[in-house]
Amino acid sequence: MSAVRATFSLGRIAGIRIGVNWSVLLIFGLVVFGLAARRLPVAYPDRDWPLYWVTGLVTAVVFFASLLAHELAHAVVARRNGVGVDDIVLWLLGGATRMRAEAPTPRAELRIAGSGPLVSLLLGVLFTGAAWLLAAASASALAVEAAAWLAAINVLLAVFNAIPAAPLDGGRLLRAFLWWRTGDRLRATTGASAAGRVFGWVLVALGLWAFLWTGALGAAWTALIGWFLVVAATEEARQARLRAALGGVPVRTAMTPDPVTVPERLTVGGMLSDPGLSHGHVAFPVTNDRGGPVGLVTLDRATGVPVPERRRTTVGEIMVPLAKARRARPDEPLADLVPWLDPGAANRTLVVDDDGALVGIVAPSDVNRAVRGR
Structure with missing residues (x-):
């Protein structure tokens, strides 16, 4: 499945990037509206309307936190089983954990896959207990209803995902x-x-x-x-x-060695006016003064800079930083790049050796060519 792209980032949890796709706003709004305008007023019609909306808003936030916990379980267990994780993206239909490779064994696959529904089921039990305790303590009926809804939705999430x-x-x-x-x-x-x-x-x-x-x-x-x-x-x-x-094929087989690079201090105007950079390529590794890779820049990013600002804006200011760019070692399996075969200039993989030196670049077309060759 093509990876779901994050519209903005929430930072990192346990070293894993957390992103949110714009489509979350739709489901978030539906959850808030469904609770504040329908479920809560029907169950308890004698409350002030701001209470319904505050309760609905808080419940929706906790719901998405539950989805994030579900995906974090996958990510943490995957890393413990030797599978790298790039990021987690919350989107319209839940969450997506992007892993760098497949599970090495059936047992590892079982652990990784089962961890998410298990966490959702445990959250369902916890929210059930919370609803019972709130009711026993004569807490707000709206709070009890919110906890009960969260319990039911987490159990439903666990069952559906199973x-x-x-x-x-x-x-x-x-x-x-x-x-x-x-x-x-x-x-x-x-x-x-x-x-x-x-x-x-x-x-x-x-x-x-x-x-x-x-x-x-x-x-x-x-x-x-x-x-x-x-x-x-x-x-x-x-x-x-x-x-x-692609089984057994290393990245070095498909990569373009010694790619054309762009200095991070070069202005965007200088980049776009250089015939060697603007013809035949859509993405370039960016290097520092020592020649080491520091990021990736695309023509789309460069041409997106307003013309009056191109003379004073450097490539380093608009590039995708190395920490966020896709990287691989020459001896890594080429098959691990399959999830990044989406078309687009940004879907390039920088090939960096163990010393941190740039040795090549891989585009989706390079992987497809290797497949055809096999």
């Missing part, structure tokens, strides 16, 4: 089982992806049927989730086939 269909966590649990039984990771992924497509189409059919008969927006949402599962499961199977085709 369904054995890719790309859900249950699909990864199914893949771990099939991998263990067959010893073939590609075959296991294909089976889990097929289950995901079947389940997705069932949701699409049920959602559309219910929407046509009732006109309920919830039914349309079910169809949307089903379509997402179909697309994501199909993409997961495609990436698995690409990984299999």
Whole structure:
């Protein structure tokens, strides 16, 4: 599945970048509105309206914190099992944890996949206990209702994610089982992806049927989730086939060695006026005075600078810093770059050796060419 892109960053937790996609605003607004304008007033109609909205807002924030906890569980367990994690992005349909490689064994896959639903289930139990304690202490009825809603939604999240269909966590649990039984990771992924497509189409059919008969927006949402599962499961199977085709191929095989670089002190105007930089390339590694890599700059970023500011704006000011750019070592498996095959100038991988020197660059087209060669 193509990675979901973060619109803005929330910083880092346990060393993992946390991002938020703009689509979160939609689901956040729906949660707040659903609680403040419907559920809470219906359950307790005698309260002042600001209380409904404050309660709905706080509950929505805690809900997204629960989603983040679910994804953090995946990330932390993945790192403990030797799988690197780039970031976590919260978006319209929940969260996405972007890992740098696949689990090394079925047992590791089982741990990584099962950790998220387990955390959601534990949160459901904790919020159930919180609702009971608040009720016993004669706390605000709105607070009790909010805790009960959070308990129910976390349990629902755990159950839904445990369904054995890719790309859900249950699909990864199914893949771990099939991998263990067959010893073939590609075959296991294909089976889990097929289950995901079947389940997705069932949701699409049920959602559309219910929407046509009732006109309920919830039914349309079910169809949307089903379509997402179909697309994501199909993409997961495609990436698995690409990984299999690239098995044993190192990054150095596909990289462009000694790429054209841009000094970080060069102005944007100087970069755009240099025929050697503006012709035939769309992205360039940026280097410091010693020739070491410090980032990546694209023509899109450069041309996005207003013309009057190009003479005083340096490349270093507009580049993607090295810490945020995709990097790889020459001897790393090329298959690990498959998740970054999205088109776009920014989807380049800087190849850096163990001494920190830039030795090459890899574009999505380079990986595709290596696949065709195999």
